[in-house]
Amino acid sequence: MPTALSVNVNAIAFLRNRRDLPWPSVEGLGRIALEAGAQGLTVHPRPDQRHIRFSDLAVLRKLINEFSDAEFNIEGYPTREFLNLCQEALADQVTLVPDDPSQATSDHGWDFRKHQGFLVETVAELKALGIRISLFVDGDGDEDAMDVVKEIGADRIELYTGPYGGCFDDPQKASSTLTLLARTADAARARGLDVNAGHDLTVANLPGLIERIPYLAEVSIGHELTADALTHGMAETVRRFRRSCGQLV
Incomplete structure (x- = not known):
């Protein structure tokens, strides 16, 4: 089964919010992405609404409902408002991340041992609503941490691939970073967890990631995908990323 592509529209919303104007349209570009074959949309509604606004969520939910196989992935720190x-x-x-509200972006995974009790309660609450739960993890090769994730009750992990994306000019470091990511992914899979990935993934580095983790269920991509869309347009950019995911020849 090819790796699914979820388009993160936060960067589009961030650009829109620079002016008190309705463009670029998050809904409009989300529609183009889904029509081009993206399997879903991802948002991260932060408390300060500096990119996705809370009012965007209902609009995007309605849009996604028009596409029978598309999914809505919402990521964020589990405050009561977020839940x-x-x-x-x-x-x-829902992808749970351990972000402080002041962080510019998600840049580390959970300390599962420290926050196990909190996450057990949060995951149980969301799963009771029929929501699939993914937990943001550092791809540092900590295999034992996946035992804790399993105990917490999550369905998936999402590998934080920022360090891998940051090695774009250092192939040797990229290779060693990929080894650790794969060790984490393999440990998760051995415990019955599915594996997602996200952060600084590109058309160029996706094939290497998927070659080493061929069972990768989903990637969530926003920054580079939005940047590429400035050159290629949203529809063609989605097709380019789908090719890198193994969906298109």
Whole structure:
């Protein structure tokens, strides 16, 4: 089964929010992405709404409902407000990240041992609503941490691939980083967990990731995909990333 592509529209919303104007349209570009074959949309509604606004969620949920196989992935730190947003937006998947509200972007995974009790309660609450749960993890090769993820009750992990993406000019470091990511992924899979990935993934580095983790269920990509769309247009960019995911020849 080819790796699914979920288009993260946060960067589009961030650009829109630079002016008090409705463009670029998050809904409009999300529609183009889905029509080009993306399997879903991802958002990260931060408390300050600096990119995705809470009001965007209902609009995007309605859009996704038009595409029978598309999913809505909502990621964020599980405050009560965030959990309520996930319920109201009927998220198909929730990716829990350990972000401080002041962070510019997600840049590390959970300390599962430290936050196990909190995550057990949060995951149980969301799963009772029929939502698939993914937990953001450091791809550092910590195999024992996957035992804790399994105990927490998550369905998936999402590998933080920022360090891998940051090795674009250092093939040797990229190779060693990929080895650690794969060790984490293999440990998760051995425990019955599915594996997603996200952060700084590109058309160029996706094939190497998928070659080493061929069972990768989904990638969520925003920054580079949005940057590429400035050159190639959203539809062609989605097709380019789908090719890198093994969906198109």
